[in-house]
Amino acid sequence: MTAEPRKPYDIDSLTDVALRVFAERGYDGASMDDVARAAGITKASIYHHVSGKEELLSRGLGRALDALFAVLDEPESREGRAVARLRHIVYRVADVTLRMLPELTVLVRVRGSSKSEREAVERRRAFDRIVTELIAGAQRDGDIRADVDPRLAARLIFGMSNSVVEWYRSGPLARDAIARAIVTTAFEGICTRV
Known part of the structure; x- marks a missing residue:
C-alpha cells in the first residue's frame, strides 16, 4: 500500500491556500501551522517558498x-x-x-x-x-x-x-x-x- 503523492506547491498555489485560511480565520488568528495543514504540507515546506506569513499576506x-x-x-x-x-x-x-x-x-x-x-x-x-x-x-x-x-x-x-x-x-x-x-x-x- 503506497501513500498518495502530495500535491506539489508553488508560490501561487501556496498563496491561494494561505488566503483561504486568512479569510476564514483572520490574518492575526491564522498561523503558519494552519496554512501548512490546509496545504497538506509541512511548515518547513512553506518556508522553502516564502519568508513567512507576512509575505503570504x-x-x-x-x-x-x-x-x-x-x-x-x-x-x-x-x-x-x-x-x-x-x-x-x-x-x-x-x-x-x-x-x-x-x-x-x-x-x-x-x-x-x-x-x-x-x-x-x-x-x-x-x-x-x-x-x-x-x-x-x-x-x-x-x-x-x-x-x-x-x-x-x-x-x-x-x-x-x-x-x-x-x-x-x-x-x-x-x-x-x-x-x-x-x-x-x-x-x-x-x-x-x-
Missing part, C-alpha cells in the same frame, strides 16, 4: 489591489462620460470581489497593523481618491446629485461591494446578478437621470 493583498487598479485601466473606465465610467467601475469592482473572494476578503479586513497592511491601506485610499474624483466629475456634468458628498458616496458604494465578502458563498445567486444589483442600487439612489 503581502502577495495576497497585492493580487487584490492589482485587480482593482486593473479595472481603472479598462477602456470603459477611461473613456466616455464620468457617470458611465463610474457605473463600469462599480460593476467591475463588485465582479472582481466575487471572483477573487479570498483576496478581497483579506483586503477588506486589513487594519494597518503590519507593513503590508499599511501599504495596502494606502493603495486602497489612492483607488478611492480616483473614484471620488470621478464622482465629482459626474456631479459637474449634472449626472449625479450635487447634494451627495463624493467621498461619502464612494465609501457607501464600495461598502456594498465590500459587504459581499461577509455573506456571499457560491450558490443560487449568480455573480453577475449581484454585481448588477449593486450598480442598480447605487445609481438609482444618486443619479439625477438613469
